[in-house]
């Protein structure tokens with residue numbers, strides 16, 4: 001997808017979502033059921049489960065999940081829950097194992113999810129014959145990114161975010177990246193406020209001085225795709241400090257409902273930004289940075305400091321916005337023509353919630 005031409009979906013002022021959707025705890029319950037438990041949930045990068053026996057644990061739609069590369073090399077995902085009496089099976093964030101063992105009564109499972117041994121059922125020889133397996137979850141991979149979906153009937157991953165995968169596929173370094181760092185931040189806003197913020201750059205000249213000093217904002221463009229949004233621009237001509245092997249643009253992606261990816265100018269890099277609702281007015285932001293190589297170079301360190309600064313600037317404004325959502329002054333806002341990404345997201349939320 002080219003970002004050369006401005007795409008604006010409307011010319012007048014269109015309404016935002018009504019503000020009660022950002023302040024009512026009942027709406028979050030509805031969103032869990034109608035949005036998060038039906039969507040593809042990004043959970044990690046293929047480098048995190050490169051070899052048979054590698055695993056990591058995560059959450060998808062509030063469910064504990066384990067993603068594992070089994071002995072045959074097949075990537076699998078399961079609810080991280082023991083079939084015996086529900087104990088969370090693996091406690092560690094990541095590791096390497098030949099067999100998975102529950103810490104309560106010691107049931108063991110093969111990496112393909114089959115029950116291996118159930119010590120407290122020694123007398124029943126046929127107990128391990130296939131029943132009582134781990135419960136599997138759909139897992140699919142595109143562009144070295146791993147996703148799970150709790151909905152058996154969801155459309156395939158590649159089809160759901162076709163435009164996103166086509167565009168991000170231009171960065172040949174994705175498969176070479178390794179997880180470098182994870183930062184978490186509690187943000188005092190509804191999760192949708194952070195997404196709204198990401199989907200427009202009207203705020204960039206005001207909130208992000210370093211960002212607009214680096215990218216050519218006269219060419220900045222924002223394009224809506226089905227279930228995704230792609231935006232970015234090249235670095236300013238005056239910035240000659242990027243060599244040919246480096247990325248010379250900023251590219252920013254959002255995919256429905258709560259995940260964003262950023263590629264910043266500089267050495268090959270990708271950040272995944274996940275916004276997990278904690279409650280209706282609190283969000284856990286998880287920022288995972290992937291880089292090439294093992295030890296960050298000076299240039300990579302500079303890039304990390306730059307992205308961190310931009311993120312901080314966004315957190316400040318969305319927390320101020322949440323204060324206003326609760327005010328009786330207004331019950332709804334308006335989207336400018338260049339806030340068409342915000343309006344697109346609002347439409348998807350309305351459709352998902354049947355509003």
Ligand code: FES
Nearest residue numbers: 082084085102105
């Ligand atoms: S709950 Fe897992 S072995 Fe009993």
Ligand SMILES: [Fe+2]
Nearest residue numbers: 197203208314
């Ligand atoms: Fe921003």
